Amino acid sequence: MRIEQNYSLERHNTFRLPVRSRWFMEYSSEEELERILHDEYFQECHSLHIGSGSNLLFLNDFNGIILHSAIKGITVAEVSEESVLLRVGAGELWDDVVAYAVSHGWYGIENLTGIPGEAGAAAVQNIGAYGAEFKDAVEKIEAYNRLTFEKVAFMKSDCDYAYRYSRFKNEHNDPCIITYIYIRLSKRGELNLAYAGLKELLRNVESPSLADVRRAVAALRAEKLPDFEKLGNAGSFFMNPLVDRSVYEKLKAQYPTMPFYSSEELSKVKIPAGWLIEQCGLKGKRHGAVGVYDKQALVLVNLGGATGDEIALMAESIRQAVSDKFGIELLPEVKYVF
Ligand code: EPU
Numbered sequence: 088m089r090i091e092q093n094y095s096l097e098r099h100n101t102f103r104l105p106v107r108s109r110w111f112m113e114y115s116s117e118e119e120l121e122r123i124l125h126d127e128y129f130q131e132c133h134s135l136h137i138g139s140g141s142n143l144l145f146l147n148d149f150n151g152i153i154l155h156s157a158i159k160g161i162t163v164a165e166v167s168e169e170s171v172l173l174r175v176g177a178g179e180l181w182d183d184v185v186a187y188a189v190s191h192g193w194y195g196i197e198n199l200t201g202i203p204g205e206a207g208a209a210a211v212q213n214i215g216a217y218g219a220e221f222k223d224a225v226e227k228i229e230a231y232n233r234l235t236f237e238k239v240a241f242m243k244s245d246c247d248y249a250y251r252y253s254r255f256k257n258e259h260n261d262p263c264i265i266t267y268i269y270i271r272l273s274k275r276g277e278l279n280l281a282y283a284g285l286k287e288l289l290r291n292v293e294s295p296s297l298a299d300v301r302r303a304v305a306a307l308r309a310e311k312l313p314d315f316e317k318l319g320n321a322g323s324f325f326m327n328p329l330v331d332r333s334v335y336e337k338l339k340a341q342y343p344t345m346p347f348y349s350s351e352e353l354s355k356v357k358i359p360a361g362w363l364i365e366q367c368g369l370k371g372k373r374h375g376a377v378g379v380y381d382k383q384a385l386v387l388v389n390l391g392g393a394t395g396d397e398i399a400l401m402a403e404s405i406r407q408a409v410s411d412k413f414g415i416e417l418l419p420e421v422k423y424v425f
Contacts, residue, residue: 088112088113088114088115088119088122088123089111089112089113089157090110090111090112090113091110091111091112092109092110092111093107093108093109094107094108094110094111094153095107096108096111096140096145096149096153099111099137099139099140099153099155100140100141100143100144100145100321101139101140101141101203101315101319101320101321101322102143102144102145102315102319102320102321102389102393102395102398103315103319103389104144104145104319104389104393104394104395106145106147106148106149106395107148107149108148108149108150108151108152108153109132109148109149109150109151109152110132110151110152110153111152111153111155112129112152112153112154112155113154113155113156113157114154114155114156114157114158115157115158115159115178116158117158117231117238117266120156120158120231120264120266121231121236123154124231124233124236124264125236129152132151132152133150133151133152134151134152134153134154135149135151135152135153135154135424136153136154136155136156136264137153137154137155137208138155138156138177138204138205138207138208138211139180139203139204139205139208141203141204141208141315141321141322142204142208142212142321142322142420142421142422143321143421143422143424144321144395144398144399144419144421144422144423144424145395145424146395146396146399146423146424146425147395147425149424154264155178156176156177156178156205156207156264156265156266157178158176158177158178158266158267159176159178159179160174160175160176160179161173161174161175161176161179161183161184161187162174164269168274169273169274169275170271170272170273170274171191171193171271171272171274172226172269172270172271172272173187173188173193173269173270173272174267174268174269175206175267175268175269175270176206176266176267177205177206177207177210177264177265177266177267177268178205178206178207179205179206180204180205180206181199181202181203181204181205181206181208181209181214182200182201182202182203184196184206184270185197185199185200185201185301186301188272188297189297189298189301192274192297193272193273193274193276193297194272194273194274194275194276194277194278194297195219195223195224195270195271195272195273195276196219196221196224196270196272197278197297197300197301197304198216198217198218198219198279198282198285198300198304199214199215199216199217199219199220199221199304200300200301200304200305200308201304201305201308202214202216202322203315203322206268207264207265207266207268209221209268210225210228210246210253210255210265210268211253211255211256211265212251212253212256213248213249213250213251213252213253214251215250215251216304216308217282217284217285217304217307218279218280218281218282218285219279220248220250221248222243222246222248222253224270224271224272225243225246225248225268225269225270225271226242226243226269226270226271227240227241227242227243227268227269228240228241228246228255228265228267228268228269229265229266229267229268229269230255230263230264230265230266231263231264231266232261232262232263233261233262233263233264234261234262235261238266239263241254249351250326250327250329250350250357251326251420278295278297278300280295280300284307285300285303285304285307288303288306288307289303310382311382311383312380312382312383312386313380313382313386313388318380318388318389318390319388319389319393320380320386320387320388320389321386321387321421322386322420323360323361323385323386323420324385324386324387324402324405324419324420324421325360325364325385325402325405325406325417325418325419325420326360326417326418326419326420327348327357327358327359327360328357328358328360328363328415328416328417328418329350329352329355329356329357330355330356330357330358330415331354331355331356332353332354332355332356334356334414334415335347335356335358338358338413342366345358345362346358346359346362347359358415359385360384360385360409360417361383361384361385362384363409363412363413363415363417364379364384364385364405364408364409365384366412366413367405367408367409367412369384369405369408370384373390374397374400374401374404375393375397376389376390376391376392376393376394376397377389377390377393377397377398377400377401378390379401379405387401387402399423402419405417
């Protein structure tokens, strides 16, 4: 177990904000986590569990305990002719899990290449990109209930997965800390090339392999998304809004080239927030040390020395502009930490 006081979180948030936490506690096993949860001081303190901080916006120093999982390990829990079931420690880097699956020739998560963050957070957030989502592959989640201290397991159907959503985000449910995720991968899967840009990139590759898909996704990401090691950011700052089909029809009549995604809910249509922001003339806009990324308007970047408040102000002006122009309310994908 690692315990630090007055600890810099600069390397623990991908906006690279130089905030500090009163305490930082990192555990490497379920036993260590149990010890922390039973500790009276811990129970009295305000605490926040983080992954890699790739979806967080710290508005201040954190006057409490930041908890972090260093539970590692990728093991095969089950194997059959058709598939394997991987058991992955919540503290593994998500992209290492994808690399592991691809190198073994197992299908299912290759489109989720290059997403920053850890396995536990991937399960909370239901990460998604290039036509795939975490929920497509997950089978089971193991966790600790923070109120009862019990070890609990959730099958996929109990996790309430939806677009960038799971039961672990719902504040009405008991808070849980994920320790292990189980993902089912196919040994004889088919590639998922539903995302047009991916299909296009692999157009000239004969019988593309998993490694080809991983490379193509990495190339697509590099084209549109900034590397947080060079330019602090948290990926998409907002979620793509789901609007009623009637709203979509009206907008489509006005903006015939407006892109859209059909939704699992037939009465709703998802509109790319990046497009809405660009239509407001905000792509590439800068204010002080905060910018709207010039290749993808959904991403806010720390140009160097920004504060959380400045990023939040820029986000608010974007939300307002989209609301004024389209009557659509954007919701942040990034979690604000006060
Ligand atoms: N678009 C614009 N202007 C922009 C950005 C996008 O017109 O500045 C248009 C694009 O031309 C395209 C459409 O909007 O027609 C969709 O763009 P893109 O394919 O880049 O995807 P997105 O909807 O903006 C979502 C995810 C990303 C994920 C990509 C790829 C959300 C909030 N974001 O972005 O996820 O990588 O799809 O599948 O759902 C993340 O969550 O952090 C993230 C990066």
